Amino acid sequence: MMDTVEVKLQTLPKQVAGVLARRIAGSGVAGGLGPSEQQILQEFGVSRAVAREALKILASLDMIEIAQGRRVVLRPAEEWDYLSPLLIDWLPHEQMREILAEAHATRIIIEPAIAAIAAKHMTKEKLERLGTLLAAMSASEDNPDAYLKLDLDFHMEICRAARNRILDRFMYSSRWWQMASRRISNQMPHALPSATEMHRAIYEALVARDEKRAEEAMRRHLKKTTAVGLPR
């Protein structure tokens, strides 16, 4: 039963995996031994099914390697799946801030290129949806949470226009980073009206189907929108 507290925020294996992941992230040596099923049984008092699922979760993040007959071993942190929303939540704040900064740097590389491709493929329907989102953003400048969601949708919609599922997947992960970013620092990075203006600039470049201008507008936007809470 894992604990006297009976609240069930999430599934049991996920909770166990979270504890183990934090422990590994905090003080794990690649190549070293990972938690065995038996250890988990004793420490958490859960059934073997739960222990196994927890390990499977860690394995799916490439944090550990499981093989029949062999003990669980820790994998190098450079190869963990930092694109997963699970791992994001389980990293110590120090590492999390680093990752978020790296994620933002990656956005600056990828999204301008996406905007350029999107400008080429832009259709009337897409533009209409983008226009609607833009209007909604303009009307939600007093509601940061709603604004963030619209912001994410706006970027995702542009990405979809590029018709590249790999890039789609990247943007999908990007969503979690930005929500995590919001979570650790509640302050708004900039005045929302200014953000709306930059989004409008991107939108208009897309309307004009001007690849170079869309690329540049996106780059300017992202460079201004510095990674939240990362003054370093």
Added chain:
Amino acid sequence: MMDTVEVKLQTLPKQVAGVLARRIAGSGVAGGLGPSEQQILQEFGVSRAVAREALKILASLDMIEIAQGRRVVLRPAEEWDYLSPLLIDWLPHEQMREILAEAHATRIIIEPAIAAIAAKHMTKEKLERLGTLLAAMSASEDNPDAYLKLDLDFHMEICRAARNRILDRFMYSSRWWQMASRRISNQMPHALPSATEMHRAIYEALVARDEKRAEEAMRRHLKKTTAVGLPR
């Protein structure tokens, strides 16, 4: 026991997940009902533990959504985890070729930027390792398999120099795509000596710490190395 054939190429849940994934990828409607534990038990004759793990695998790829009490539902294909080596293997060839083309397009976006950043951060040790890899490539031009491995290591090593774990993860996935690419089309795309020359150009730009030149050399390399087996 799943089948009369007793060969064990991989774990049982993975096999089941593979069959289900192919089926879903072939004719699945987002929002529709996915396979239930009961259905899997009856169809494959496996235990519930195996059926559950198979479903968990599909869920980790964002192909299905599992919740207690509710039936399993199919998630939209646009949000599947195309970065996973599992999914790559399970896609029908048609879709796989599309994805591989999109993956290559993504490389052309990301890797030149990586090369530029790497040029800035390049150290003596990294350069030495890259030089060693380059020499090994030159010596392995008659062994396509060994060459591919060295090629992948070369690109990964450059990425590591950029010190960005998100980009690392992308390159890590890229490895699987290229191995899959090789798998479906055994022909070598180009003469290996020519490839070595292009790698050497990248290497020399890195030695000179010339960001622009490294970026351009990488771009030229990738544009030449068209996605294998994709004449379309």
Added chain:
DNA sequence: GCCTATAAGCTTATCAGACAAGTGGATGTT
């Protein structure tokens, strides 16, 4: 008739205990 509350029957989640299969090291033999 309409709304609500309860209950029944699905589904997935967790538990328990067993046996199978693979690995690695200890043991013992040559």
Added chain:
DNA sequence: AACATCCACTTGTCTGATAAGCTTATAGGC
């Protein structure tokens, strides 16, 4: 010292229960 065998330990799979959450239908009250 080299090799084969065995044994302890690990993960993989099976069986059959019980718990918990959701959906639907049914019965009751208004």
